[in-house]
Amino acid sequence: MQRQRRRGPRARPRQHFTPVPWPRNPMRWLSLDYFYFHFTNWPNPKGRNGCYLCYQVKRTQEGLSWDVGTGVFENEFYPKKPVHTEICFLNWFKTQQAFLAQNLSREENYHVTWFMSWSPCFQCARQVVAFLRDHKHVQLSIFAARLYYSRSPQYQQGLRSLQGAGAQVAIMTPADFAFCWDIFVDDPLRPFRYWKGIYINSCSLSKSLEDILRSSVVVAKEWTAEMQQQHRNQDLTPVPRPRPRIKPKTFDFNFQNIDSYGRKSTFLCFKVERWENGSFLGYQKGVFRNQLYSDHAELCFLDWFCDVVLSPDEIPCPDVQYRVTWYISWSPCFECAEQVAHFLKENRNVDLCISAARLYYENEDVQGLRDLVDAGAQVAMMAPEDFKYCWDNFVYHWGWRFNYWNNICQNSYYILQEKLDEILWD
Ligand SMILES: [Zn+2]
Numbered sequence: 001m002q003r004q005r006r007r008g009p010r011a012r013p014r015q016h017f018t019p020v021p022w023p024r025n026p027m028r029w030l031s032l033d034y035f036y037f038h039f040t041n042w043p044n045p046k047g048r049n050g051c052y053l054c055y056q057v058k059r060t061q062e063g064l065s066w067d068v069g070t071g072v073f074e075n076e077f078y079p080k081k082p083v084h085t086e087i088c089f090l091n092w093f094k095t096q097q098a099f100l101a102q103n104l105s106r107e108e109n110y111h112v113t114w115f116m117s118w119s120p121c122f123q124c125a126r127q128v129v130a131f132l133r134d135h136k137h138v139q140l141s142i143f144a145a146r147l148y149y150s151r152s153p154q155y156q157q158g159l160r161s162l163q164g165a166g167a168q169v170a171i172m173t174p175a176d177f178a179f180c181w182d183i184f185v186d187d188p189l190r191p192f193r194y195w196k197g198i199y200i201n202s203c204s205l206s207k208s209l210e211d212i213l214r215s216s217v218v219v220a221k222e223w224t225a226e227m228q229q230q231h232r233n234q235d236l237t238p239v240p241r242p243r244p245r246i247k248p249k250t251f252d253f254n255f256q257n258i259d260s261y262g263r264k265s266t267f268l269c270f271k272v273e274r275w276e277n278g279s280f281l282g283y284q285k286g287v288f289r290n291q292l293y294s295d296h297a298e299l300c301f302l303d304w305f306c307d308v309v310l311s312p313d314e315i316p317c318p319d320v321q322y323r324v325t326w327y328i329s330w331s332p333c334f335e336c337a338e339q340v341a342h343f344l345k346e347n348r349n350v351d352l353c354i355s356a357a358r359l360y361y362e363n364e365d366v367q368g369l370r371d372l373v374d375a376g377a378q379v380a381m382m383a384p385e386d387f388k389y390c391w392d393n394f395v396y397h398w399g400w401r402f403n404y405w406n407n408i409c410q411n412s413y414y415i416l417q418e419k420l421d422e423i424l425w426d
């Protein structure tokens with residue numbers, strides 16, 4: 001049966017904002033605090049949700065090369081649609097007088113260098129690749145402080161495609177950080193402070209990047225089944241697999257919608273149905289949880305879904321219709337929401353219903369939820385019957401009936417659903 005979107009009586013479509021130029025892009029300088037905070041190269045620092053891109057553009061004409069300009073971009077977001085720094089840069093670059101100049105001679109070209117706090121995501125990688133293909137006279141070098149979702153195959157492929165399109169992709173060395181300090185930080189009198197681990201982190205990230213880029217050699221060759229298997233065996237990031245069910249205690253603790261204290265993991269129970277002979281048939285189900293140090297449960301699902309369901313033999317079947325239902329202990333964070341929304345736009349044959357036990361939101365996450373709905377997902381809070389459904393289908397219950405915890409109906413669900421309605425429709 002089709003799940004109904006639960007909308008409050010006050011529900012109305014969200015108003016669209018008139019786009020205005022992001023006030024700060026491009027900036028001339030980055031403040032000292034921002035530089036240290038966003039460019040630290042610890043592998044997984046907390047709270048670095050944004051991305052900063054320091055650029056340097058050089059123009060070469062008749063064998064002479066000179067600086068055209070330097071500056072800093074940051075992600076654009078609320079109230080506009082989020083735009084990542086790379087795309088902000090390209091949009092801006094295309095409007096520049098120097099770039100627009102017609103009749104460029106053959107010897108004339110641009111060299112663009114980016115120093116980025118995070119390496120590009122796969123969506124941006126795709127757009128940058130398209131740009132490089134269309135603009136052969138632009139050379140691009142990307143130096144990243146950290147690798148973004150480096151264990152996700154999609155992100156790895158994004159980095160390889162950048163390299164394939166002629167871009168140089170590398171990790172920032174301590175010398176690069178010091179260079180950025182001199183050029184982009186608004187405090188020239190203070191010397192650059194090397195932080196603890198800067199060298200070791202840079203080396204180990206370089207090694208990871210090398211491994212990611214090197215596998216393109218394998219990808220480029222024809223993939224026999226054997227090679228594919230071999231590659232999977234030694235792959236750093238095997239495609240995550242769901243577990244069939246979870247323990248009653250795990251379910252009770254993580255799906256409680258009253259208290260969020262200590263509930264740091266996200267559990268995602270899913271059901272995939274496939275349209276066959278005029279109706280949806282149950283097809284696959286299971287449970288994902290956050291992988292430590294890597295993807296959130298939602299992205300694990302997407303990786304698995306693409307690999308196992310959508311294109312099991314590398315042959316996508318766009319004619320088959322799928323209905324996916326998620327029961328998730330926390331609503332998706334902004335990053336995941338953006339990726340899921342993007343996935344839904346690219347795969348129109350997939351419908352997604354998300355029911356969350358608890359709401360996870362700060363400013364950006366709210367926008368993520370709205371974008372999910374804009375991309376066609378149904379988003380709701382888990383109602384009492386949903387908890388029972390999960391217990392019956394995703395928990396090793398050994399025949400025990402689900403015990404509703406106190407207040408599950410009266411308080412938590414209704415309060416949360418009202419809050420969600422406010423976020424989505426007000
Ligand atoms: Zn991006």
Ligand SMILES: [Zn+2]
Nearest residue numbers: 296332333336
């Ligand atoms: Zn997430």
